[in-house]
Amino acid sequence: MFTGIVKGVAEVVALERKAGLLTVELAFPQDFAEGIEIGASVAVDGCCLTVTRHSAGRAVFDVMQESLARTTLLDLELGGQVNVERAARDGAEIGGHPLSGHIDCTAHIVSIDTPDNNKVMRFQLPAEWARYVFAKGYIAVNGCSLTVSDMDRASGRFSVWFIPETLRATTFDAKQVGEAVNIEIERATQVTVDTIRSYLDERLGPLLPRLEALLGAGALDELAARQLPDPNSPQDKA
Template sequence: MFTGIVEELGTIAEVTDQGDAIRLTIEASTVLDGTVLGDSISVNGCCLTVAELGEGRWTADLMQETLDKTSLRGAAPGDRVNLERAVTVDKRLGGHIVQGHVDGVGEIVSRSPSEHWEVVEVSLPAHLARYLVDKGSITVDGVSLTVVEAGESSFTVSLIPETLARTTLGSRRPGDLVNLEADVIAKHVEKLLGAHASTHLPAHVQKDS
């Protein structure tokens, strides 16, 4: 589990194509502190397992499912990526509960700079729209953000200077793809309410359905 508070920007050093998978080697420093083989690190919001450790770098294996469902399918050497180690129980939950399980891929639609912040619009896959509400939480490329306006096909977020400087969201441009993860609490509530509603339907309706 993660919090969506990016610890550092890493750099993709190598991408090894294995046909139905790739090996991703990333240069980093902060996230390697205390990290051992088998630990989890979020890369642009995607939870990956440390398979190899080297001096100032680490390697993860990405299977086809990950390539199909995330923007990491387009990873290339030199790309900057948002990195965060899995949260420990003694840490503050500075963002929100983030699983590192990407729900869909969005696209930067527009950027509207202001003097002290920047409003960014991101396209939204249709199946995720129901989980977003104004002032709710969304994870964009591993960054915990507050939704400004939630629409049916897109949403907006306001990025402060700290976020612009310390994450890849400062350099994303219209057309760039980003990984999205909806608030897991919203997904659990939807499932629980759905089960509750079905058990309280009249008997003849339950039978017909």
């Protein structure tokens, strides 16, 4: 498990591409790899990877086809930078929200605004995942626990505000419009939405699509969100 609080930025120092497999070597920031062992889990841009070899300040990971197909790791390049976090230890403070490191999908940056001492990014989600994202709810973007500032259900777009400290500690300050990012949906939200929709489908059957059309796009998902507890304090809030 991870907390969504990025602990540093690592550099890609070696890549080996084979059919269905990518081997990546990362150079970590100072002290990040202290005590790391073979078999340890590290979140790399939010994707849980297993250490296969390590040396002073570095570690090697094998990325399999399923992860390559679902994440941005296939696009890694030598000299590129990624967000990294070690697996949480028992009793660790959850400063963000619990993450599994299992990426659900990728999203694309559609706009970037820079008001004074802030940065605002807007992301485009695949339609099938938009139902799980709500204003003021949690989301993990490239392994960073963030708060959604607003969500447009019809377009599948959401925005996040970044404070200077988050920009300093992560790779987000270098991101550009059009780039892809890894998304992990907050699991409690997904389970709640799916459970309520399943219940309504069981009760209403063929009437459910008509009810959705009558109420408007996303109305049932917003209703499901009312059953969720208010989020605590993830890494950034808007």
